Amino acid sequence: MRRAVGISVLACAAAIGVGACGGGGGGASSAGTVAANSAQNAKGTVTWCIGKDTSGAFKQVVQMHNQANPNVQAKLIELPEDATQQLNQLTQRERAKSSQCDVLGMDVVWTAEFASQGWLKDMTSAVNTRKNEFVPSTLETAHYQGKYWALPFNTNAAFLYYRTDQVSQPPSDWNQVYQQAKAKNGIVYQGFQYEGLTVDYLELLYAAGGKVLSDDGKSAAVNSPQATQALTLMVNGIKSGAAPKAVVTYKEEESRRAFESGKYTFMRNWPYAYALDKKSKIGDKFSVAPLPGLNGKPGSGVIGGYNLGINAFSKNPAAALEFANYITGEKPQALFAAKAALPPVLTAAYSDPQVKQALPFAAKLLTAVQQAKARPVSPVYQQISEAIYNNVYSALQGSTSPSAAVAKMQSQINSALKTF
Secondary structure, three states: OHHHOOOOOOOHHHHHOHHHHOOOOOOOOOOOEOOHHHHOOOOEEEEEEEEOOOOOHHHHHHHHHHHHOOOEEEEEEEEOOOHHHHHHHHHHHHHOOOOOOOEEEEEHHHHHHHHHOOOEOEOHHHHHHHHHHEOHHHHHOOEEOOEEOOEEEEEEOOEEEEEOOOOOOOOOEHHHHHHHHHHOOOEEOOOOOOHHHHHHHHHHHHHOOOOOEOOOOOOEOOOOHHHHHHHHHHHHHHHHOOOOHHHHHOOHHHHHHHHHOOOOOEEEEOOHHHHHHHOOOOOOOEEEEEOOEEOOEOOOOEOEEEEEEEEOOOOOHHHHHHHHHHHOOHHHHHHHHHHHOOOOOEOHHHHOHHHHHHOOOHHHHHHHHHHOEOOOOOOOHHHHHHHHHHHHHHHHOOOOOHHHHHHHHHHHHHHHHHOO
């Protein structure tokens, strides 16, 4: 079930028109709040809309909830497995002010857009009541303009995969990764012109100490020495042969298959690849580690996953909150990890025996999630991401210099921010 744990393509402009990517108001619209204590006496029915339940875990947890909470009965509406189609269907419902879906399963990068359009209830009270339960980094994706608009549902952060028969221990710095990759058999990652490249680049940018937006989110802040440094490392990696030229054609699966072929020493990829790689011919010759730092600064991944928002047009927001609280509790979170390989958002869940058995790398995954950061939380995230991956790709192709690519990135992001 990689849809909910890997990279999702937020094709807002392509799927629903550029106009839907900006509300024109410059901030989150008020759609009412959901008080934390409202869930205590909730009654009635509630509908959860989220992408296809390929593992059966969603249906199982709905049944568990309905048995445990007879006053609130939930049902599941499965959206398409494809993230773009999910976004399209949810957007159509929200534009029509539909109350069909009470709890919205949203890719983490959709949350600010939905909040800015007035499609979500303010969940600040509910989040604050449970704040210490969640891995702090997961809450960043639900935080926009000083409020929380969703509960984290599942999360993700990438690993550095490495061949244990070629390197004695994982490098602690990206410079070392590229140096060893050049000396050994190279590194593969997601270098194609799409959302995955945005994430791969941000991991290096964040590790270098850089950022994409100003603290208030109103202007670009990506044109920095750190941004140029991160991109130069990637560009030089291809020039030196540390990464194959073909990496600019790779997404997650191409990277995984290349690593499994035995030709490469390192791979950057999501945890889903672990179990698949273990079944390959290199199954007993690799391990994983949280992403390394850069020039003495700590490593930083990028948060993936899904959030749960309460529909602004829900006729029963109290029941929606009760259900959202239940499925983000420890028992359901452990089941999602065990049955659907969805990384938990609760810190305590990583110590659950069921989670440890299902995810043998649970301790490393917790570290990876803890050190990860959110992608830019903005209603115009899609345009921001396009500015990043288009210019990074151009530099990797040798069509422009890293410094020129970063400068153009800055200009395009500022232009995107002005549309909202």
